[in-house]
Amino acid sequence: MINVKNLHKTFGSLHVLQGIDVTIEKGEVVVVIGPSGSGKSTFLRCLNLLEQPTDGEIIFEGINITDKKNDVNKQRQKMGMVFQNFNLFPHLSIIDNITLGPIKLKNQTPEQAKENAMSLLKRIGLEEKANNYPAQLSGGQKQRIAIVRALAMSPDVMLFDEPTSALDPEMVGEVLEVMKELAAEGMTMVVVTHEMGFAKEVGTRVLFMDEGKIKEDAPPSEIFTNPKDDRTKEFLSKIL
């Protein structure tokens, strides 16, 4: 589904991504872990070109999205993204946050979009918040809404950029719960996170990144019990 070839990214003299090669198949839940500054967020943000790669190719559903002639806006509709800081639109109500994309980009009627949004809200138990504004919600609620906003576009893959890092500890659970359900439904997911419990339990594959490279790529059962790479061992021994 996503095929990354020799991906490089530099910021000035900083070589953040130093040749990433990875293929993500439909239905996989790929968890990206690694120390801060290892380039995992940059890697994720390159997948939907929020960061423009310096070199390399990203093929999404058979289309080379790094091609200069390609209009990435079409593919972004198929790649939902959830941010660390939620990034809900504060000037719009919850329902408008969710329906804006489907109405403007997928030509849904406001009624259709609203109906769809309400059933999504129901799933996360926040349907009574439909007419509230983001400022009136807790962090955990905001992040669940942000997930729903991305889902409303019916994406083929969901990208999560440290979705629980900005949350109070007691709100982490409710967000992870929504992500688990999503994974159980077979959604393809790429998740950058420090939640090792989530990686173990939900991940089908774990990528360990360090210094702009993927050092190890293995199923969680393997990487957590029997890491091959020395740097992976060191990292895991510190956090587990």
Add this chain to the structure above:
Amino acid sequence: MDFGFLSEYWYYFVSGTVNTIVIAILTVILGVIIGTGIALMKISHNKIFKAVASSYIEFIRGTPLLVQITLFFYLISLPEFHIFGLEMERFIPGVIAMSVNSGAYVAEIIRAGIQAVDKGQMEAARSIGFTQGQAMRYIVLPQALRNILPALGNEFVVVIKESSVLSVISISELMRNTNIIQGAIYRPFEPLAITAVIYFVLTFSLTRLLGYAERRMRTSD
């Protein structure tokens, strides 16, 4: 102190005040149009647009309004004609000069207002699949407007005060009419005192009105 001249000359104050207000309104409208264009050029990724916008802003902010007004007056020479008793050959260059001047300040207000919107907003909009333009229109600009409107109100107040400089090219706004009265009655102080009060009433009531509007806008959040 003798305000007896008012019975004969009161109308000069009234017409001067009306003209000052008309000039200020026109200037703010044109200034916002110019300022929006310049601001969008300045935040665009096009190097030429950026350079043009920056030069414009630097030049206007780096030269006195008095110089700009006289410059435009000699630059735009029109035949004499009147509309509503206003001498258009002076009024038009005057208002253009004021608008060009205000546009530079408005451009900075708008640019700052747009850039004050969290970068994550643009990213979230783009990640959904909105184009740069759509993201601006639906997400960034509505939020920027909340930063821009109060500052724009202040610019209106500044324009009312600065329009007094237009008296140097004899546009019959409030300051120019005051000069006429001063010359006619051979007393400089009293007409000027009245004019100062009129300017103050104009700007003070406007500031109050804007403060009220701003509070209303904030409570609707």
